[in-house]
Amino acid sequence: ELVMTQSPAILSVSPGERATLSCRASWSVNSNLAWYQQKPGQAPRLLIYGASARATGVPARFSGSGFGTDFTLTIGSLQSEDSAVYYCQQYNMWPPYTFGQGTKLEIK
Amino acid sequence: EVQLVQSGAEVKKPGESLTISCQGSGYTFTSNYITWVRQMPGKGLEWLGRIDPRDSYVAYSPSFQGHVTVSADKSISTAYLQWSSLKASDTAVYYCTRVATDCGGDCYSSSWGQGTLVTVSS
Numbered sequence: 151e152l153v154m155t156q157s158p159a160i161l162s163v164s165p166g167e168r169a170t171l172s173c174r175a176s177w178s179v180n181s182n183l184a185w186y187q188q189k190p191g192q193a194p195r196l197l198i199y200g201a202s203a204r205a206t207g208v209p210a211r212f213s214g215s216g217f218g219t220d221f222t223l224t225i226g227s228l229q230s231e232d233s234a235v236y237y238c239q240q241y242n243m244w245p246p247y248t249f250g251q252g253t254k255l256e257i258k
Numbered sequence: 259e260v261q262l263v264q265s266g267a268e269v270k271k272p273g274e275s276l277t278i279s280c281q282g283s284g285y286t287f288t289s290n291y292i293t294w295v296r297q298m299p300g301k302g303l304e305w306l307g308r309i310d311p312r313d314s315y316v317a318y319s320p321s322f323q324g325h326v327t328v329s330a331d332k333s334i335s336t337a338y339l340q341w342s343s344l345k346a347s348d349t350a351v352y353y354c355t356r357v358a359t360d361c362g363g364d365c366y367s368s369s370w371g372q373g374t375l376v377t378v379s380s
Contacts, residue, residue, distance in 0.1 A: 246319035
């Protein structure tokens, strides 16, 4: 099974600063990588697909990059409402379409 | 507006059976795969399986194969997740998702249901 590894597990960043979240695949997933945001008590929400395309309604401060095995989600100019757990998911090789274990983003 | 509306929370005893549902609206139900995702308490997301509502073909994660059954009734735009004998370890929130179609096959989840909490306890 293809394994997705996210780092760090917890990230604490001040408002207005930039957050960089990483996701690594155990082998290439090409650009078939999505990022989701999950706030407490809510369902996940799609942020990024195709490694770098923003989903409808997602603010421009969210950006994704990467190809193959290494991917990054960057959140520029953090706001308090960005506090959440962020998951990456590969959809290149199934089953299953594995998720990373998540990065909890805390706003100081 | 695309919506996936899931059935309500359930409390069951070990060994009991259960079916939860996910009804799609605001789009043509047969145009998109539906996946199910498990989230155990305080844990991450696990991809459980997905169904093509056109022909009810199902692909399961090896970790869940044989433990759950995914099905769909396209006439009422509804997908189901079923257990024949629940275990305490099935306690989790289960989400259904609508899979995007721009990947030429399986793809990311563009819409999510609100989740169904299943609690299994004696």
